[in-house]
Amino acid sequence: MLDSLALARGSIDRAAERREDEAWLAAAWADQSSRVLVIHHGRAPAVIDPDGAGAPGTVALHYVPSLEAPDGGIRVLLAVVDDVTYFGLLLDVAEDAPPEHPGTRWLGLREIGAALGDVDAGVMVAAVALANWHATHPRCPRCGVPTLPTQAGWSRTCPDDESQHFPRSDPAVIVLVRDADDRALLGRRIDWPVSFFSTLAGFVEAGESAEAAVLRELSEEAGVDIDPGALDYLGSQPWPFPSSLMLGYHARLAPGSRVAIPDGVEIEEVRWFTREEMHAACESGELRIPPAVSIARRLIEAWYGGELPGAWSRP
Structure with missing residues (x-):
């Protein structure tokens, strides 16, 4: 963990x-x-x-x-x-x-x-x-009337129908995928600079388990198949931008998985890295990984085997 x-x-x-x-x-x-x-x-x-x-x-x-x-x-x-x-x-x-x-x-x-x-x-x-x-969330979702802060700011109450409404967290999975050679798969979002890479992530959909979301998101974003019996849950972190709860996993490719291909909609590029390749790319400035505040950074460090230099971080 x-x-x-x-x-x-x-x-x-x-x-x-x-x-x-x-x-x-x-x-x-x-x-x-x-x-x-x-x-x-x-x-x-x-x-x-x-x-x-x-x-x-x-x-x-x-x-x-x-x-x-x-x-x-x-x-x-x-x-x-x-x-x-x-x-x-x-x-x-x-x-x-x-x-x-x-x-x-x-x-x-x-x-x-x-x-x-x-x-x-x-x-x-x-x-x-x-x-x-x-x-x-300034208004009642039932009737549209402006609500009032209650319970010392931890709820809002509708003055019309007296319904109470509470903050919610949106669960999202964030995953570092490893292959049979223990390489790590990282992706670059379509709106990121060419050097920015991170672990892959996505929201848990309605009626879906976190584990099912891991398999679906990696299939959708990177075109790979994940072994459902080789998921390791490593911890969670709130990410209040605006309301996510990030559930961190390490995952393994399923035997015979498809080749990693970005979806071209959210993810522009995916790359496999050995530890030596990541070190060289970060030292040269070709690669920048997530900052220390992100659970993505900790997932990468857990695979790499130790804390990584701050100079490797993107802003």
């Missing part, structure tokens, strides 16, 4: 039992030791250690007390850690971002997720996921 997935460090206590306790929430918000993370367009203010080289804990989120929080937005309860309450303030994407505090920058999870400490990573992933959900 994969460990230390950048966005799956879910050790924070989300304090779900407090979400309907209005008196406790009001007191926690008024408590100036509580921390408020402002989210705007998927970004939060952060401070970067220039000597940290992107290692975990070398970027810190910038929190403010509630008295310094901007007006407006949706207030959400994110966590309670060591008796400190963490709130998110989800600002309307149509409004301008507040000015940056000295020494901070507005940054997103793709840029800093792997460099955050465990608590900051858990807090920001939850905040970004909720911000994306609230922004895209």
